[in-house]
Every structure is written in structure tokens, then in C-alpha cells.
Amino acid sequence: MKIYFIKASAGSDYSKYKAETGGPPQNIFAAAAATPKQHDIDMVDETIGMKADLNADADLVVIFMSTPDAYRAYELATAFYDQGKTIVLGGLHTKFNQAEAAKYAHALIIGEVENYWQQVLIDVEQGELKPRYKSKEPVDLSQIQPYPTDIISPSQYDYTWSVVISRGCPFKCSFCLVHEFFDSFTLRPIADIVAELKHLKTLGVAWVELHSDNLTHNKAYAMDLFAALAPLKMKFYGETTVLIARDEDLLVAAQKAGLKAVLLGIETPSVDALKSQKKAFVKPEKMKEYIRIIQKHDIEVWGDFLFGFDEHTNDIFQQTQAFVTDIKVDKVVPHFMIPFPGSETFKKLDTEGRILTKDWAKYDGSHAVYQPKHMSTTELEEGVYWVWEQNTGFLEKLKYLF
Ligand code: SF4
Structure with missing residues (x-):
């Protein structure tokens, strides 16, 4: 399956500050790291000036958003949704505004991603995606993989x-x-x-x-x-x-x-x-x-x-x-x-x-x-x-x- 991970950004000063001080955003990198190797991944981080490609060849589009970037994320979700792609939304804003985010997605991922991520992918492939995924337990950090450096390279940060x-x-x-x-x-x-x-x-x-x-x-x-x-x-x-x-x-x-x-x-x-x-x-x-x-x-x-x-x-x-x-x-x-x-x-x-x-x-x-x-x-x-x-x-x- 082809998966496109997007960290949405409306380009506000706050997003720029986070980008300048924080290095790669956690959420897209965490989800990409947790994705089994048989899937094809592409990623875009709009906080560093990259722009999501609306022509991306993807079966599944996963968009993470903070509150000031919510409308940008919904704009992207709508564009991909209209193309018939499967849309999953995650990130801080999603967790605390689930009813709002659900209008733009087939599924929401709530909180830390690793414990249920493989199940999400299986459910997408089997056409059985559930509206919400949330882990019952905190993620065991001994199970996380290093964040990938071969999709968006460190030079871009x-x-x-x-x-x-x-x-x-x-x-x-x-x-x-x-x-x-x-x-x-x-x-x-x-x-x-x-x-x-x-x-x-x-x-x-x-x-x-x-x-x-x-x-x-x-x-x-x-x-x-x-x-x-x-x-x-x-x-x-x-x-x-x-x-x-x-x-x-x-x-x-x-x-x-x-x-x-x-x-x-x-x-x-x-x-x-x-x-x-x-x-x-x-x-x-x-x-x-x-x-x-x-x-x-x-x-x-x-x-x-x-x-x-x-x-x-x-x-x-x-x-x-x-x-x-x-x-x-x-x-x-x-x-x-x-x-x-x-x-x-x-x-x-x-x-x-x-x-x-x-x-x-x-x-x-x-x-x-x-x-x-x-x-x-x-x-x-x-x-x-x-x-x-x-x-x-x-x-x-x-x-x-x-
Ligand atoms: S709760 Fe938040 S503001 Fe308070 S010490 Fe922890 S991270 Fe810092």
C-alpha cells in the first residue's frame, strides 16, 4: 500500500517557531517509523516550507495537525477525499476536537500511534477501517523504531x-x-x-x-x-x-x-x-x-x-x-x-x-x-x-x- 504522511502547516509564526526550534515533527516521523517495510511511504512536512502534493500517488493519506493548522489539514483532507483516497487524521487538534475532525476523515487516530498503527493498516487493506483508534496502554518506548532519515533527510532540517x-x-x-x-x-x-x-x-x-x-x-x-x-x-x-x-x-x-x-x-x-x-x-x-x-x-x-x-x-x-x-x-x-x-x-x-x-x-x-x-x-x-x-x-x- 502507498501511504502519504503529511504534517500540515498554515505557515503561522507559531509553526515557524516550532519548526526552527524543534527539528522534525514527532507525529509523522513516529507513524512512518512504525509502518512495516512492505508499504511504500512518502512524507511531507509543511512546517519547513514543503507543500503537500495533491497529485501524490497514495492509497492512504495520513494528516497530522496542531490547532492553528487545522483548516489547512481539512483543506488537504477534502482535496484527497474527493479523489477517493482513504483519509486518516491525527495530532493534538484531532484528539481534542474529534467530532469536528471526523467530518473530514474516514478514521481518527487518537494519542500515541504505535500500539494500534499496524491494525489501522490491516483494516485499511481489508476495507474495515473503524472511525477511531486509541491505545488502551501507553506505548512501550522500547518498541519504537528510529525515525526514518531517508524520506525527508536531515539536510532539510x-x-x-x-x-x-x-x-x-x-x-x-x-x-x-x-x-x-x-x-x-x-x-x-x-x-x-x-x-x-x-x-x-x-x-x-x-x-x-x-x-x-x-x-x-x-x-x-x-x-x-x-x-x-x-x-x-x-x-x-x-x-x-x-x-x-x-x-x-x-x-x-x-x-x-x-x-x-x-x-x-x-x-x-x-x-x-x-x-x-x-x-x-x-x-x-x-x-x-x-x-x-x-x-x-x-x-x-x-x-x-x-x-x-x-x-x-x-x-x-x-x-x-x-x-x-x-x-x-x-x-x-x-x-x-x-x-x-x-x-x-x-x-x-x-x-x-x-x-x-x-x-x-x-x-x-x-x-x-x-x-x-x-x-x-x-x-x-x-x-x-x-x-x-x-x-x-x-x-x-x-x-x-x-
Ligand atoms: S505539564 Fe507541560 S508546562 Fe508543565 S512542566 Fe510538564 S511539559 Fe512543562
């Missing part, structure tokens, strides 16, 4: 690649979808990661995202992982929490492994906002000290900051700018807090009648899509743009590490 370390997150921050999408926090065997990295090194990949939403949560695992990565002499970055700064052993091991940068969700200097978002483990008053400790190990700190929490008034932009200058974060990544459907925050805002639009194209990080509590939508938009302007050059600076 500027030799930046992404290797799965874990899935899920043990925390449950209200605005976040990670813990809603994955049922549990699971870790991949270290030997499999090392084998995949050795192969990537032969292809010229030197800059790798250790793909995890919480790279150092399990200290014993992280110590073993870092020890195994050190001999590879590659450069890595990854996402974790600021709690890494409390552990000198971990930082020493990370430095020896080649970890060059960590992305930390610092979010906001507002203690009240952090508490209400169930992220009180971030302590603004400790950040300056923690960041200095991390930087002492030659690891850059990239800070994610969010704006628009109910505790924010319109002085939060200047306050945050003063805060990032004071704590000396290496790169500032400011965002609107986007209440993605499926998140606790979206449910709360919707219940309170404060969601201003369900035009998903606007959930792209460039628009205020809900009514903030203590400022106007214009104040929120102008404030975020102002912080962006104060911290320009983030994406450009990333390049020096390539």
Missing part, C-alpha cells in the same frame, strides 16, 4: 534532528496539553537512543534535540543517559524544568554529555500566576541564582515566557522584561498563553464565556483569542509584541550552535 527520550510529563500545568495528550510519563531505553545517535552522526547530524518535555525528571535515568551520550561528542539541547539547577551531579554529567542549552518554562515572574497554573515549583525569587548555576556549566538557558494569565495586569510586560534582564537568561522566548482546546485553561475560559473566537487559525501565537481578566486584548497583543522587540534575534542566535 539544517542537520538539526530530534531523538525521542521520553513522552509525557509528570506535572500537570493547567495551560499545557502534554499531560492531556500522553497518559503517562515514559522513558526510552538508553541503548536504543545511543544506537540512533550513532547513525545520525554518520549522516552529519551534530545538533540534536533530546526530545522530552522533562529531560531530567528521573535523575537516575538522566545520569545514565548523560554518561552514555558523552563519548558521542555531539551537541544537544533539551527541555526540562528549573529543578535541574538544584543538582550539581546532574549538571556536571549534562555538561560532559554535550548538553549546550536547556529550554525552561519559566513562564512569568508572577508567583500568583504560577500557583494558579499549578506550576509553583518555578520560584521567581530563585531564578537568578539557578540560572547562574546552570550557566556555570556552560549550558545556556532559554526561557519560555507566557503572557495573559488572569493574575497579569498591563504592567506585566515591563515587569517581565526587567525580570529577564535581571536573571540573565540567555534567550527569551515570549508567547501569548494560547488556551489550546483540550487544556484545563481552555475549559475554564470557555465556561466563563471568555473565549472570543473558535477560529482555530487565530490560535497561532499572534492573536489574543480570549478576553484577559485585567487588560484589553489590544494591550495583551501590543505587550507581547513589545517584549518580542526587546528580545529580537532569538532565532538568529540559535543558528550559531548549528
Whole structure:
């Protein structure tokens, strides 16, 4: 069977940011890796400027979408549907908007794909596709295959690649979808990661995202992982929490492994906002000290900051700018807090009648899509743009590490 995997993108700034910072998108690569060899695969990742080919010779078209890309995915699904092809939709937006997505597909794939993917393919071939597929268990990461490098090559990602370390997150921050999408926090065997990295090194990949939403949560695992990565002499970055700064052993091991940068969700200097978002483990008053400790190990700190929490008034932009200058974060990544459907925050805002639009194209990080509590939508938009302007050059600076 001929299968065409598409990561849809509407080309928003948010998609571009994800593409610049994250390497290959997880979903199309995970599904392609789980596909038995007897099938012919083609893939397109629109987040890096590729365009889906509407003349593609495929029996099955599988489209993954995030919320701001939903309409692009539906446009593609409709075009292929009209040609008589079998359409399957997956990705974050599909999981949390199943009734909507079902209008454009023969089947939906919900959550992690590997446990049921072979069954989907068998059902397509036998003409017995079911409307929805969902795994009852989290995927055993010892069973996943390395992501393919021979369909979309690492050169198309500027030799930046992404290797799965874990899935899920043990925390449950209200605005976040990670813990809603994955049922549990699971870790991949270290030997499999090392084998995949050795192969990537032969292809010229030197800059790798250790793909995890919480790279150092399990200290014993992280110590073993870092020890195994050190001999590879590659450069890595990854996402974790600021709690890494409390552990000198971990930082020493990370430095020896080649970890060059960590992305930390610092979010906001507002203690009240952090508490209400169930992220009180971030302590603004400790950040300056923690960041200095991390930087002492030659690891850059990239800070994610969010704006628009109910505790924010319109002085939060200047306050945050003063805060990032004071704590000396290496790169500032400011965002609107986007209440993605499926998140606790979206449910709360919707219940309170404060969601201003369900035009998903606007959930792209460039628009205020809900009514903030203590400022106007214009104040929120102008404030975020102002912080962006104060911290320009983030994406450009990333390049020096390539
Ligand atoms: S924001 Fe970060 S720490 Fe919180 S649940 Fe999401 S991934 Fe985990």
C-alpha cells in the first residue's frame, strides 16, 4: 500500500517557531517509523516550507495537525477525499476536537500511534477501517523504531534532528496539553537512543534535540543517559524544568554529555500566576541564582515566557522584561498563553464565556483569542509584541550552535 504522511502547516509564526526550534515533527516521523517495510511511504512536512502534493500517488493519506493548522489539514483532507483516497487524521487538534475532525476523515487516530498503527493498516487493506483508534496502554518506548532519515533527510532540517527520550510529563500545568495528550510519563531505553545517535552522526547530524518535555525528571535515568551520550561528542539541547539547577551531579554529567542549552518554562515572574497554573515549583525569587548555576556549566538557558494569565495586569510586560534582564537568561522566548482546546485553561475560559473566537487559525501565537481578566486584548497583543522587540534575534542566535 502507498501511504502519504503529511504534517500540515498554515505557515503561522507559531509553526515557524516550532519548526526552527524543534527539528522534525514527532507525529509523522513516529507513524512512518512504525509502518512495516512492505508499504511504500512518502512524507511531507509543511512546517519547513514543503507543500503537500495533491497529485501524490497514495492509497492512504495520513494528516497530522496542531490547532492553528487545522483548516489547512481539512483543506488537504477534502482535496484527497474527493479523489477517493482513504483519509486518516491525527495530532493534538484531532484528539481534542474529534467530532469536528471526523467530518473530514474516514478514521481518527487518537494519542500515541504505535500500539494500534499496524491494525489501522490491516483494516485499511481489508476495507474495515473503524472511525477511531486509541491505545488502551501507553506505548512501550522500547518498541519504537528510529525515525526514518531517508524520506525527508536531515539536510532539510539544517542537520538539526530530534531523538525521542521520553513522552509525557509528570506535572500537570493547567495551560499545557502534554499531560492531556500522553497518559503517562515514559522513558526510552538508553541503548536504543545511543544506537540512533550513532547513525545520525554518520549522516552529519551534530545538533540534536533530546526530545522530552522533562529531560531530567528521573535523575537516575538522566545520569545514565548523560554518561552514555558523552563519548558521542555531539551537541544537544533539551527541555526540562528549573529543578535541574538544584543538582550539581546532574549538571556536571549534562555538561560532559554535550548538553549546550536547556529550554525552561519559566513562564512569568508572577508567583500568583504560577500557583494558579499549578506550576509553583518555578520560584521567581530563585531564578537568578539557578540560572547562574546552570550557566556555570556552560549550558545556556532559554526561557519560555507566557503572557495573559488572569493574575497579569498591563504592567506585566515591563515587569517581565526587567525580570529577564535581571536573571540573565540567555534567550527569551515570549508567547501569548494560547488556551489550546483540550487544556484545563481552555475549559475554564470557555465556561466563563471568555473565549472570543473558535477560529482555530487565530490560535497561532499572534492573536489574543480570549478576553484577559485585567487588560484589553489590544494591550495583551501590543505587550507581547513589545517584549518580542526587546528580545529580537532569538532565532538568529540559535543558528550559531548549528
Ligand atoms: S508546562 Fe512543562 S512542566 Fe508543565 S505539564 Fe507541560 S511539559 Fe510538564
